[in-house]
Amino acid sequence: MPSVGRGRSADTQGDSSSRGGRATSFNRRPRGETVSERLPSLVVSIVTYNSAREIRNCLRSLSRAAQGFDVAVHIVDNASQDGTPEVIEDLIHELSRESLRFQLARASTNLGFTRAMNLALDGARGDAYLWLNPDVYLQEDTLATLWRVLNEDITCGIVAPQLLNPDGSIQPSCRRYPQHRDVFFEAFGLSKLLPRSRNFNAWKMGDFDHRRRAEVDQPQGACLMIHHRAASVVGPLDERFVMFFSDVDYCRRVQRAGFRILFEPAARAVHEKGASVLRNRREMIRLSHRDFERYFEKWFPNRRYRAANLVTRSLLRAILPIRLLLAR
Incomplete structure (x- = not known):
């Protein structure tokens, strides 16, 4: 390499x-x-x-x-x-x-x-x-x-x-590349409510064999x-x-x-x-949210995605304390 x-x-x-x-x-x-x-x-x-x-x-x-x-x-x-x-x-x-x-x-x-x-x-x-x-x-x-x-x-x-x-x-x-809407569907449980849906669980490919x-x-x-x-x-x-x-x-x-x-x-x-990640679950959750934000910043840099990136970042930060609380 x-x-x-x-x-x-x-x-x-x-x-x-x-x-x-x-x-x-x-x-x-x-x-x-x-x-x-x-x-x-x-x-x-x-x-x-x-x-x-x-x-x-x-x-x-x-x-x-x-x-x-x-x-x-x-x-x-x-x-x-x-x-x-x-x-x-x-x-x-x-x-x-x-x-x-x-x-x-x-x-x-x-x-x-x-x-x-x-x-x-x-x-x-x-x-x-x-x-x-x-x-x-x-x-x-x-x-x-x-x-x-x-x-x-x-x-x-x-x-x-x-x-x-x-x-x-x-x-x-296997997963599809995440889109802004996938964060919304994950945050509000729609991907779990409809796990086989091509729309609501597209990111995690619930419809894939x-x-x-x-x-x-x-x-x-x-x-x-x-x-x-x-x-x-x-x-x-x-x-x-x-x-x-x-x-x-x-x-x-x-x-x-x-x-x-x-x-x-x-x-x-x-x-x-x-196995290793679960031993330090709270820190891993923090890092996953931060890296998720950076993913959207990198792959959706255009001005037309500015609002979507802002909403997605706000949502990720809003649900972080809840996930940390549940991870105790």
């Missing part, structure tokens, strides 16, 4: 793939190491924050799904306080092999999801890039299926799997495979979005660049759905 435009962040530390090793370059295979050219190269980027419980299953599932790929796993830990980096180091020692290499960078402070993801992607080079949340567990054929679909059509820039709840039920994960392949606007960013031809055009995530909507923004930029985004239910992954 193209460089974010800065070197290694001064507030991170690089860890080698063996305990006690020196800090290493964050983006390149060690000099002299070779992997068969027939293996497609995949850069997997993971941002962790207090993810010690989830990251074991995540990385072990990735190891099983990575057969047939040359994989570099770039992990940025956002100053976890539950021993997540130590768990990752143990897993690196357990799982590393010639075609599966790990790099861990520790941030001294919580950088937020978007900045940390950009750090994980900075300077990385691969045939494709996988954004992976630490609470997502891949099936053995998930990566192979996504890679096949990504290469069936040269216009495909992103492909996403069907996400499952831990009980095996389908987790709705998650059992069929389709071209969509924005699959959930918990697990996305992005072809290098799209990543090289679009560049890094927009850091004006601290925690939320950077994936929505990225998908809009991919589509604006002329690429398609596909949802492929034949590829599956289990998603615990915001």
Whole structure:
């Protein structure tokens, strides 16, 4: 992926793939190491924050799904306080092999999801890039299926799997790009009152069948495979979005660049759905409202949207205290 435009962040530390090793370059295979050219190269980027419980299953599932790929796993830990980096180091020692290499960078402070993801992607080079949340567990054929679909059509820039709840039920994960009216429908409960309505629940696609392949606007960013031809055009995530909507923004930029985004239910992954986010729910609600405002400011900048942006911003700020109260 193209460089974010800065070197290694001064507030991170690089860890080698063996305990006690020196800090290493964050983006390149060690000099002299070779992997068969027939293996497609995949850069997997993971941002962790207090993810010690989830990251074991995540990385072990990735190891099983990575057969047939040359994989570099770039992990940025956002100053976890539950021993997540130590768990990752143990897993690196357990799982590393010639075609599966790990790099861990520790941030001294919580950088937020978007900045940390950009750090994980900075300077990385691969045939494709996988954004992976630490609470997502891949099936053995998930990566192979996504890679096949990504290469069936040269216009495909992103492909996403069907996400499952831990009980095996389908987790709705595709959305249309939000419009101003969607905030109104969410705030006053109309989207929940009429969950299958194309009008009142258009944003969260209550009318969509998650059992069929389709071209969509924005699959959930918990697990996305992005072809290098799209990543090289679009560049890094927009850091004006601290925690939320950077994936929505990225998908809009991919589509604006002329690429398609596909949802492929034949590829599956289990998603615990915001395990880390729920541990700090009130702060995450604040950030989601702020990033939502920034989304409308960016994508509806014209004067004719000024009133709609003002009303939407006012509504988001009005309902924020209520959501914070209910989140206690």
